[in-house]
Amino acid sequence: MCLKEGDECILNGRTIQIFLPFGSPRGIKIAEITNRTVQAIYIPRNQLEDAKERSEVTNVGVYFLFGQGEDDALPRVYIGEAENCFERxxxxxxxxxxxxxxxxxxxxxxxxxxTKTDAKFLERLSFEKAQEVNRYILNQTVPASSFVPEWRQADLYDIFETIKIxxxxxxxxxxxxxxxxxxxxxxxxxxxxxxxxxxxxxKAIGEYGEEGFVIYKGSQMSKNTSNSIHNYLITTREALKNDKIVEEDGxxxxxxxxxxxxxxxxxAAIILGRNANGWIEWKNIDGYTLDQLKRKGV
Known part of the structure; x- marks a missing residue:
């Protein structure tokens, strides 16, 4: 199937082709931007043995391992490189x-x-960029850096943008x-x-977007919780503390x-320590609720 990515201008659009080699949308996938030379092979862990049928995964490359524990507030990632990715x-x-x-x-x-040097450069660059964005727990030590000529670095930065997309x-x-x-x-x-x-x-500050609601750094969360708060919210609050997403401050x-x-x-419930309707609790600077602005068009 093909997906269009980017809606600002047709010149910014990209066609991404996703091939399902075993026919299952939940199984192994091979994705690529049609005019680029980089491809991604998505492999569920329980289908690792099936992946050996794909010669692509035995090549030199950079790879990402993703997962999240039950008690983790953030997902985890391990970034690596290998001369034979399947063996690694x-x-x-x-x-x-x-x-x-x-x-x-x-x-x-x-x-x-x-080359091996290319893969090591992309591994280190990916680690540094992931560290900057700070969405995932990096489950590893800092990868070693490698010397790459300036002309090749330009190519690899362009390849990194493809990896990101x-x-x-x-x-x-x-x-x-x-x-x-x-x-x-x-x-x-x-x-x-x-x-x-x-x-x-x-007080907490945030924004509503395509992946939910993002609470901004510096926002406050109540120390106390009500007796009626849902258990999953208590678990989430504890995970935020354990993973040091929040720290005690007065x-x-x-x-x-x-x-x-x-x-x-x-x-809103995490912030207030009680069950809450976020469409009403979140308000703009003039006091209009998220519901009024985003659902009713006030």
Missing amino acids: LKQHNREKDFWETAIVFVTNNNQNQF LLSTLGYRLFDEMRNTKITDDPQIQKNEIFYCKGKGL EAFIFIKDYPFNSPSQA
Whole structure:
């Protein structure tokens, strides 16, 4: 199937082709931007043995292992490189427990394969970019750097942009910034995109977007919870503390990084420590609710 990515201008559009070699949409997938030489092979861990039938995964490449524990507030990723990616994945299958999915990146041009140096450069670059965005827990030490000539670095930075797009298309927004909006003095942005949730002695700020509700760094979370709060919200609050997404700060906890929630109501309930309707609790600077602005068009 083909997906169109980008809607600002037809010149910014990209056609992404996804091939299902075994016919299952939940199984192994091979994704590529049709005019690029990089391809992604998506491999569920329980289908690793099937992947050996694909010669692509035995090439030099960079790979990503994704997973999330029950008690983790953030998903985890391991970024690696290998001369034979399939053999390395078999090793990780024996030695690493956390991961559920592997995505391998190789070139689809037999005459222009990655070198070992290319793969090491992409591994280090991917690690640094993932660290900057801070969406995932990096389940590893810092990869070693490698010397790459300036002309080849330009090529590899372009390849990295392809990797970024394909990962996001496959559902892993490892390199995508959480915020679509920056806090600004622009009154229209203030009124339409930035929302506030307030409780006793605390305030949180965030935005509503395509992946739910993002609470901004510096927002406060109540230390207390009501007796009627749902158990899954208590579990989530504990995970935020354990993973140091929030830290104790006087009479409240404070978010030390941006953090996304599935819905406005989940975000509000976490902040307030009680069950909450986020469509009403989140308000803009003029006091209009998220419901009024985003669903009723006030």
